[in-house]
Every structure is written in structure tokens, then in C-alpha cells.
Amino acid sequence: MVVLSVPAEVTVILLDIEGTTTPIAFVKDILFPYIRENVKEYLQTHWEEEECQQDVSLLRKQAEEDAHLDGAVPIPASSGNGDDLQQMIQAVVDNVCWQMSLDRKTTALKQLQGHMWRAAFAAGRMKAEFFEDVVPAVRKWREAGMKVYIYSSGSVEAQKLLFGHSTEGDILELVDGHFDTKIGHKVESESYRKIASSIGCSTNNILFLTDVTLEASAAEEADVHVAVVVRPGNAGLTDDEKTYYSLITSFSELYLPSSA
Numbered sequence: 001m002v003v004l005s006v007p008a009e010v011t012v013i014l015l016d017i018e019g020t021t022t023p024i025a026f027v028k029d030i031l032f033p034y035i036r037e038n039v040k041e042y043l044q045t046h047w048e049e050e051e052c053q054q055d056v057s058l059l060r061k062q063a064e065e066d067a068h069l070d071g072a073v074p075i076p077a078s079s080g081n082g083d084d085l086q087q088m089i090q091a092v093v094d095n096v097c098w099q100m101s102l103d104r105k106t107t108a109l110k111q112l113q114g115h116m117w118r119a120a121f122a123a124g125r126m127k128a129e130f131f132e133d134v135v136p137a138v139r140k141w142r143e144a145g146m147k148v149y150i151y152s153s154g155s156v157e158a159q160k161l162l163f164g165h166s167t168e169g170d171i172l173e174l175v176d177g178h179f180d181t182k183i184g185h186k187v188e189s190e191s192y193r194k195i196a197s198s199i200g201c202s203t204n205n206i207l208f209l210t211d212v213t214l215e216a217s218a219a220e221e222a223d224v225h226v227a228v229v230v231r232p233g234n235a236g237l238t239d240d241e242k243t244y245y246s247l248i249t250s251f252s253e254l255y256l257p258s259s260a
């Protein structure tokens with residue numbers, strides 16, 4: 001088995017979700033289709049609620065920023081008389097589907113998705129999948145004194161749903177904290193500085209595990225240690241990326257000197 005030694009200065013392990021703890025197939029084949037199939041009905045049912053109105057406002061603001069993009073779908077402002085409700089809902093549905101067709105990671109899209117998944121997880125209609133090495137490894141790291149945080153484009157609320165309703169049961173207690181795109185995008189190095197500052201450590205105390213080399217590169221630029229996680233179904237890496245990055249195919253390949 002390949003073993004990757006974790007530098008002694010590392011006290012925090014920061015985990016991506018999709019492609020790292022959780023198969024991309026679970027996100028693409030279960031979580032995302034649920035949104036496409038249910039978004040219209042969800043908006044019709046919850047439209048009058050404050051939370052739904054906040055989600056729509058955020059999506060409208062995002063749509064304004066996206067107006068220059070090819071194929072962007074605008075969300076008109078409401079006239080307030082209610083006549084245009086079905087048109088408005090359709091515009092939101094079209095905008096959400098357009099964003100999802102590009103796998104965009106906007107905070108607006110992720111917030112609505114999190115709210116929609118809440119009901120499905122609570123009703124037991126979905127259970128989140130984790131690779132089999134994840135839970136045993138995280139338990140071991142924590143026993144060795146590591147802190148474990150999550151940084152995903154999925155909203156913090158969605159992250160908690162996944163960890164709270166997994167095929168391994170409720171594993172939320174294994175996580176010391178969560179970050180999403182509200183702290184910044186995962187391909188921006190500043191986000192990793194802000195995460196370190198929020199945790200109260202230096203960036204070089206963090207080891208970030210992700211499947212996306214653009215994210216690894218941004219983290220590394222902030223002096224965070226990184227390893228790229230290679231899982232079944234993940235996008236392939238170039239030969240240069242395979243040479244440059246430390247690669248692991250299972251969390252069990254990480255060796256913590258403190259746990260020896």
C-alpha cells in the first residue's frame with residue numbers, strides 16, 4: 001500500500017466532499033436529479049415562505065451578475081400583482097437548470113439545493129454515500145488529536161444533511177466544523193487563508209484533501225498542504241498533475257506520525 005506521511009506541523013485535516021469523501025456518482029445521479037425533478041413543485045409549494053423568497057432573491061442577484069454569459073437565464077423582478085407568478089417560477093426553474101447544466105457552484109444555487117434536500121433527507125428518501133475508508137480514517141485521525149473540517153461548494157446546511165443522514169448513520173459528530181462558498185470559492189487561495197484564520201491556525205497547519213487540482217493549487221498557493229484524492233468516477237489527471245501532486249486513493253493511505 002502507498003503511504004503518504006502527514007507533515008508533523010499538520011493539526012487540521014480539511015476535506016472536500018464530492019469526489020473525496022463521497023462518490024461523484026451519488027451527487028450526479030441522486031442529489032442533482034432530485035433538484036431537477038422537484039424544483040418546480042418545490043417553488044410552487046414554498047413560494048410564500050421567507051426562506052424561499054430569500055433563495056429567489058439570491059438567485060435573481062446571481063442572474064443579474066450572469067447576464068453577460070452565453071445562455072444565461074434572467075429572473076425578472078416581480079411586479080407585485082401576482083399575475084406573473086407562474087412565469088416567475090418558470091424563470092427560476094430555467095435558471096436553476098441552466099446553472100446545473102454547467103455544474104456551477106454559486107452560493108445562490110447551493111443554498112436552494114440545500115433547502116430542497118432537507119425534506120428528502122428528513123423523510124428518509126435519501127441517504128448520503130461515503131467511501132468505506134472515510135469513517136474509520138476520520139475516527140483514527142481524531143483519536144490522534146487531529147481536527148477535521150469540511151470545505152465543500154455544497155452549502156453548510158447541505159453538508160450537515162449528508163453527514164447527518166449517511167449510509168453509516170449520523171456521523172456529524174466526526175466533524176469539527178464546516179465551510180462553504182460563503183467564505184470564498186474553492187479555487188481562490190484567499191479562501192484558505194480565511195479558513196485558517198477562522199479555525200485559529202496557520203495555513204501550514206492544514207492538510208486539504210480534494211479531487212480537483214485547481215482547488216489543490218489555490219490551497220497550496222496559500223501555503224496549505226494538499227493531497228489529491230483519486231477515486232472511481234473522478235475526472236482523470238494529466239501526467240504532469242500525477243507527477244506534481246501527492247496522490248491518495250484511500251484515506252487509509254495517510255500516515256500520521258503522531259498515531260504511530
Ligand SMILES: CSCCC(=O)C(=O)COP(=O)(O)O
Binds near residue numbers: 019155
Ligand atoms: C455537500 S452538498 C452536495 C454536493 C454539491 O452540491 C457540490 O457542489 C459538491 O462540491 P464539492 O466542493 O464537495 O466538490
Ligand SMILES: [Mg+2]
Binds near residue numbers: 016017020210212
Ligand atoms: Mg470535489
